[in-house]
Amino acid sequence: MEVEFEDENLRRLAFDRFFDLGFERAVVKAFRMRMLFIDAAIDERAFYASKSWHFEKLKGDLAGKYSIRLNDKWRLIVRLEKREARKIVIVVSICDYH
Numbered sequence: 001m002e003v004e005f006e007d008e009n010l011r012r013l014a015f016d017r018f019f020d021l022g023f024e025r026a027v028v029k030a031f032r033m034r035m036l037f038i039d040a041a042i043d044e045r046a047f048y049a050s051k052s053w054h055f056e057k058l059k060g061d062l063a064g065k066y067s068i069r070l071n072d073k074w075r076l077i078v079r080l081e082k083r084e085a086r087k088i089v090i091v092v093s094i095c096d097y098h
Helices: 008-015 026-041 045-049
Strands: 002-005 064-069 074-083 086-096
Touching: 002 008, 002 026, 008 026, 008 086, 026 074, 026 086
Parallel strands: 002 086
Antiparallel strands: 064 074, 074 086
16 A cells, blocks of 8 residues: 655654654554555555454544554554545554553
């Protein structure tokens, strides 16, 4: 799938190994691993198949977005779009779920 970022800092976090955006090492590592998997995925069915991700559609203020677990505390928030025949994951934020 194609990947886009709403925030330049998140794009940098994905590709710059010296940049941590203030997150602890485990969160950064999990984020980068998820990004590699997302990039290689054909569509979002791969996300549902990875049970440990707890990929779920969000409600309320975050309606239209999805959550991917990074660890017990942190979640990656994404949006899915389809443009022509392409599926795109837009990385929105990393948030504390508690």
